[in-house]
Amino acid sequence: MISFSNYDLLILISFFLILVIIGLIPAIKDKNSKGEYLLAGRKLGLTLFVMTNVSTWYGGILGIGEFTYNYGLISWTTQGLPYYFFAILFAFFLAKKVRKSNLHTIPEKIKQIYGVRAGIISAIFIFFLASPAPYLLMSANIFEIIFGLDKYYAVYISAIVAVLFVIKGGYKSDLFTDVFQFFVMFLGFISIVYFSYEKFSGIEYLVQKLPADHLNPTGGFSIYYLITWFIIAFWTFADPGFHQRCYSVKNEKIAFKGILISVVFWILFDFLTTSTGLYSKAYFGDTIEAVMSFPLYANAILSSGWKGLFFAGLFATIYSTLNSFLFISSSTLINDIAPHLKALKVYKKSFVTKMRYTIILTALLSVIIVLFSESVVQLWYILGSLFIPGLIFLIIAAYYPKLKISTKLSEMQLMVGFFVSLTVFILKTSGIELLMEVEPLLIGLLAVALIQLFGHYKRLKN
Numbered sequence: 001m002i003s004f005s006n007y008d009l010l011i012l013i014s015f016f017l018i019l020v021i022i023g024l025i026p027a028i029k030d031k032n033s034k035g036e037y038l039l040a041g042r043k044l045g046l047t048l049f050v051m052t053n054v055s056t057w058y059g060g061i062l063g064i065g066e067f068t069y070n071y072g073l074i075s076w077t078t079q080g081l082p083y084y085f086f087a088i089l090f091a092f093f094l095a096k097k098v099r100k101s102n103l104h105t106i107p108e109k110i111k112q113i114y115g116v117r118a119g120i121i122s123a124i125f126i127f128f129l130a131s132p133a134p135y136l137l138m139s140a141n142i143f144e145i146i147f148g149l150d151k152y153y154a155v156y157i158s159a160i161v162a163v164l165f166v167i168k169g170g171y172k173s174d175l176f177t178d179v180f181q182f183f184v185m186f187l188g189f190i191s192i193v194y195f196s197y198e199k200f201s202g203i204e205y206l207v208q209k210l211p212a213d214h215l216n217p218t219g220g221f222s223i224y225y226l227i228t229w230f231i232i233a234f235w236t237f238a239d240p241g242f243h244q245r246c247y248s249v250k251n252e253k254i255a256f257k258g259i260l261i262s263v264v265f266w267i268l269f270d271f272l273t274t275s276t277g278l279y280s281k282a283y284f285g286d287t288i289e290a291v292m293s294f295p296l297y298a299n300a301i302l303s304s305g306w307k308g309l310f311f312a313g314l315f316a317t318i319y320s321t322l323n324s325f326l327f328i329s330s331s332t333l334i335n336d337i338a339p340h341l342k343a344l345k346v347y348k349k350s351f352v353t354k355m356r357y358t359i360i361l362t363a364l365l366s367v368i369i370v371l372f373s374e375s376v377v378q379l380w381y382i383l384g385s386l387f388i389p390g391l392i393f394l395i396i397a398a399y400y401p402k403l404k405i406s407t408k409l410s411e412m413q414l415m416v417g418f419f420v421s422l423t424v425f426i427l428k429t430s431g432i433e434l435l436m437e438v439e440p441l442l443i444g445l446l447a448v449a450l451i452q453l454f455g456h457y458k459r460l461k462n
Helices: 006-024 034-042 046-055 061-071 074-079 081-101 106-114 116-129 133-147 151-166 171-200 203-209 223-238 240-248 252-284 290-301 306-340 351-371 376-387 389-398 407-429 440-461
Strands: none
Touching: 006 151, 006 171, 006 306, 034 171, 034 240, 034 306, 034 351, 046 171, 046 240, 046 252, 046 306, 061 074, 061 133, 061 252, 061 290, 061 306, 061 376, 074 081, 074 223, 074 252, 081 223, 081 240, 081 252, 106 116, 106 306, 106 389, 106 407, 116 306, 116 376, 116 389, 116 407, 133 151, 133 290, 133 306, 133 351, 133 376, 151 171, 151 306, 151 351, 171 252, 171 290, 171 306, 203 252, 223 389, 223 440, 240 252, 240 306, 252 290, 290 306, 306 351, 376 389, 376 407, 376 440, 389 407, 389 440, 407 440
């Protein structure tokens, strides 16, 4: 399906070799130091913070292409704009507080404020919410496209490569590989937008070739649809990646400034990806599968060498997020879940050794999930719908004591958010017509919001 020259293959192979080498360079001095392996010693500066924050934001790159190909500019209105808004709010209201807490993970904060049981439940939620499985599946899909591999082999190759990137140096390896991938992803998409403009010119070509709604920022959709996407973007406050990076910076100012600067780079990269999606739609019309729009468009218009660079850029956007989520999910398992498992207390090894085994275990669990999954979008949908609702209000309130609710209500909020969303999801998938337009995540958020309000009422009453 995709034709590569020897130059393209050389670029791709070099890309992966460089990433593995970068990942293996960092060394860990103190193998019992959580701070060194999980957070790079909390020495992250502004430049590194911005690069890793930007590069790990775009793991769902094929989904962005699919959305833009199908619906046009509304892709930016729903997948970009709401997240800038909530990222800026995070910077002003949470970033400094998160760094000041001097913790390692979100569940540590939940445990500190709401108790051990709430901490364990939240850790289980975040372990699945930060699962690298969707990105592992996306990487495997591209390996299948390029090399014609069977899904089974593509998934295992993707997992092995991801483990190699981070296992030796921990968060340092993750950071350094993210920096390299930051440049590759931008170069890849700058090149395809440049050659698209050279070949087809600019807005005139798009106006002539695209359906009218594709250049409408609302896409002809209702205000309710747009508001729904803004509410979904509210989950930014619970994004474990944001919290991890804020924990790891040198000081609070870097966390604040870094997020604001990141938004500027997100706007730039969204311009590149949205432009690529629009050019792809204009070029192919309705003749291809939407999720394949980026790979097929690159195959059609890019010459030898540039095509290899673009596909390296695709891999960079996926692997930067895949590595990050693999590391966060593993950190949550070893730091917040494993200490409560009696069977593991007899396992006397250094923290770093245990964390490395946990990275391998998390990768294997993700492989199992992927082998039974067909859709990246479906994985995101299920994981997000079930595990986000119960977390958001608790995380925000953990940093604002006046919003805090009781321990019992916090545990109830976690479980109600999960089970309400799960119930709506099951009923919706069973074909009940009344629920076909209802989003499980929104109903779950409504349920936990009611518990949050009830908790405040009880506090005021007392």
